[in-house]
Amino acid sequence: MAASFITRLGAATRRLFAGEPAVRRSIQGKGNTFEAAGARLAGVELDIVGDRNRIVLAPGCQVYNLKFHLRGSDQCIELGPGCRVTRGGTFWLEDDGCSLTIGAGTTMVEVHIAVTEPGSKVSIGEECMFANDIDLRCGDSHSILDAASGERINFAEDIAIGRHVWVASHVIILKGVSIGVDSVVAAGSIVTKSCEPGSLLAGNPAKALKTGITWKRERIAKRNA
Secondary structure, eight states: OOOOHHHHTTTTTTTTTTTOOOOOEEEESSSEEEOOTTOEEEEEEEESSSSSOOEEEEOEEEEESSEEEESSSSSSSEEOOOOOOOOOOOEEEESSSEEEOOOOOOOOOEEEEEEEEOOOOEEOOOTTTTTTEEEESOOOOOOBOOTTTTOOOOOOOOOOSSSEEEOOTTTTTOOOEEOOOOOOEEETTESSSSOOOOOOOEETTTTEEEESSOOOOOOOOOOOO
């Protein structure tokens, strides 16, 4: 059956690199929608198999070299106004009814986000800052079973990143984790447990080295006296 696909780009969406399409697409299914009016796109890839999936990039988004890989139906990805993905990565949703939401003003360099198993969610708040080589996974992709009963013991769990969270390079954030507002995750950390707002996390597994912090994108010129 032929695929039906709706694209709403708008006049403000434009190719940024001459000779390269802003959006490459491989779509199988019906009722899939990509909305990006007022966004700037380059090298975006849509790889979708399923029905009624929806991707929305709000006005002011800048998205470069990012792959949207969707398998299943009724998935939803939403990026708020002013989000920037500058060096690509992959947003991977698999099974049915999964969602990924990213708040306004959040920036990412290179991030892989995997949302798997029906109804799973990853939410990222406003004004977050993600560096490169970052991996978020709300599931394990394969089953782990109790040997005696045969029952599965590793179901997916949602991930929630609060507003104004800084995640440094080479970080892995695993299922069931909630990171409080104003927190910082140090480079190379593997986060397996949730933390309260204003935490500085580091290590494998990551632990709170300090609480009661916040952070700014701007560097401070010199130390306090």
